[in-house]
Structures are given as structure tokens and as C-alpha cells.
Amino acid sequence: MEPIRPEVDAFVLDWLQREPLLRSYFFEERDGNCRLTSSFASKLSETAPMWARLVAPVAEWFTQQIHKSRTSQSRSRLPVQLTPATRQEKKVTSNVERELSFRRANVCVSCGKKIHSRSTNCDECAKEKRPERMIEVARLGRVVTLLPEAQAKRSATQKVNTQAVWDWNPTDYPTWLTSDLYSAKIQPRLVSLSCSSVAKRLGVSVSYADQIRKGRVPHPRHWQTLAKLVGWSRNSKPCCRNR
Numbered sequence: 188m189e190p191i192r193p194e195v196d197a198f199v200l201d202w203l204q205r206e207p208l209l210r211s212y213f214f215e216e217r218d219g220n221c222r223l224t225s226s227f228a229s230k231l232s233e234t235a236p237m238w239a240r241l242v243a244p245v246a247e248w249f250t251q252q253i254h255k256s257r258t259s260q261s262r263s264r265l266p267v268q269l270t271p272a273t274r275q276e277k278k279v280t281s282n283v284e285r286e287l288s289f290r291r292a293n294v295c296v297s298c299g300k301k302i303h304s305r306s307t308n309c310d311e312c313a314k315e316k317r318p319e320r321m322i323e324v325a326r327l328g329r330v331v332t333l334l335p336e337a338q339a340k341r342s343a344t345q346k347v348n349t350q351a352v353w354d355w356n357p358t359d360y361p362t363w364l365t366s367d368l369y370s371a372k373i374q375p376r377l378v379s380l381s382c383s384s385v386a387k388r389l390g391v392s393v394s395y396a397d398q399i400r401k402g403r404v405p406h407p408r409h410w411q412t413l414a415k416l417v418g419w420s421r422n423s424k425p426c427c428r429n430r
């Protein structure tokens with residue numbers, strides 16, 4: 188087996204990366220030695236045809252060398268045919284993995300239970316891991332918001348908003364659009380809109396848009412845009428103050 192040791196190691200490492208080994212594959216003897224159970228040995232023996240094909244050229248070469256040394260005058264070759272002689276046979280052998288009857292079981296990476304789907308965990312383990320995953324996602328979210336790029340972006344947005352408040356002139360806006368009217372007629376209609384549509388029209392973050400939808404009163408400069416967004420108009424009243 189030594190000439191094909193790299194192939195065997197690659198096979199084992201690849202297998203270990205894909206799935207955990209089952210506890211039932213091993214048992215420990217009284218002296219502490221760890222042994223393979225017969226069921227696991229039987230499973231592993233299914234890989235024998237693959238190793239046989241890989242080791243065949245080496246075995247064949249070795250046999251021919253012995254044969255040659257014994258009959259140094261003769262150029263005859265032993266009629267050994269361990270390796271495929273025809274192109275057709277070579278083609279079939281080239282993909283030993285495909286031919287291999289050995290199939291790795293699809294098991295949960297946490298508990299080793301057999302699973303049918305392509306997921307990495309069984310249902311029970313996935314359920315247990317969900318809170319852990321949420322905590323990790325939240326942690327990553329916090330890390331991202333502290334990055335210099337995110338802080339620079341927040342600072343730029345803050346500047347734009349401050350400037351907009353400075354530039355805002357109440358006389359440019361309709362007189363009928365009062366705080367009471369906003370609370371009574373416009374705000375209740377905002378809940379039917381999506382956060383993203385509100386955010387896009389106002390040029391604010393989705394989380395701030397969500398707060399506005401849920402009742403936070405935005406700066407008055409946003410009221411007219413929100414009135415249009417919910418389809419509210421007061422045509423009977425003058426829409427603008429005389430300038």
C-alpha cells in the first residue's frame with residue numbers, strides 16, 4: 188500500500204472534512220487501544236477495488252522486474268494483466284471514484300445522526316444552534332457598524348441632515364399641513380407602506396423609516412413627501428402660502 192499512501196491519506200482527509208465519524212465505528216479495549224468495529228471495517232472494505240486499481244501498476248512493474256532478473260537473457264514479459272490493456276478499460280478505470288461502491292453516509296456534523304437532506308445539521312441540532320447563530324450575526328452586525336467606513340458614512344449623513352434642517356423654511360410648505368393633521372391623517376396611513384419605500388422617498392435609513400411608520404414624528408420637511416406617498420391631498424384648501 189505504501190506507493191499509494193498519498194492517495195489514501197487524501198481520501199481520509201477529504202472524508203473527515205465532509206462528515207464526523209460515528210461513535211459506533213469504534214470501540215476501546217481494556218488496555219486503551221482503539222479498534223474499528225466490524226461494521227466499520229466492512230464499510231471500509233468497500234473501497235478495496237479503488238486501492239486495487241491504484242496499486243496494480245506498481246505490483247505489475249515489480250513482478251516484471253523480478254521476472255527480468257531471473258531470465259536476464261530473455262526479453263519475454265510475464266502475461267500479467269493487472270492494469271487495463273485497452274483504451275476502453277483505461278477510460279473506465281480513470282474514474283475510480285465514480286465506480287466506487289463505497290458511499291459516504293450523509294450525517295449531521297454535530298451529532299452524527301443520519302440525515303437525508305443536503306443540510307449539515309439534523310433538525311434537532313439546527314434548532315439548538317439557531318440562538319447561537321443569531322448571537323453571532325448580531326455580533327458581526329455590531330462589528331460592522333463600528334468600522335471606520337460605517338462611521339464615516341453616518342457622519343456624512345448627519346451633515347446632510349443638519350444642513351437640510353438649516354435650509355428648511357416653514358413658509359415654503361403648505362399651511363394646512365399642521366402637526367395635528369399629520370398625526371390624524373397621514374401617520375395612520377404610513378403603516379400600510381413598506382419601510383424601504385418610505386426610506387427611499389425620504390432619503391433616510393430603513394430603520395429610521397420604520398420608526399416613522401410606527402409613530403415617530405419626523406422633521407416637518409418630510410411631511411409633504413409623506414402626504415403624497417399616502418395619497419393625501421387637501422385640494423379644497425390652498426396648497427401653499429403666498430410668498
Ligand SMILES: [Zn+2]
Nearest residue numbers: 295298309312
Ligand atoms: Zn444532529
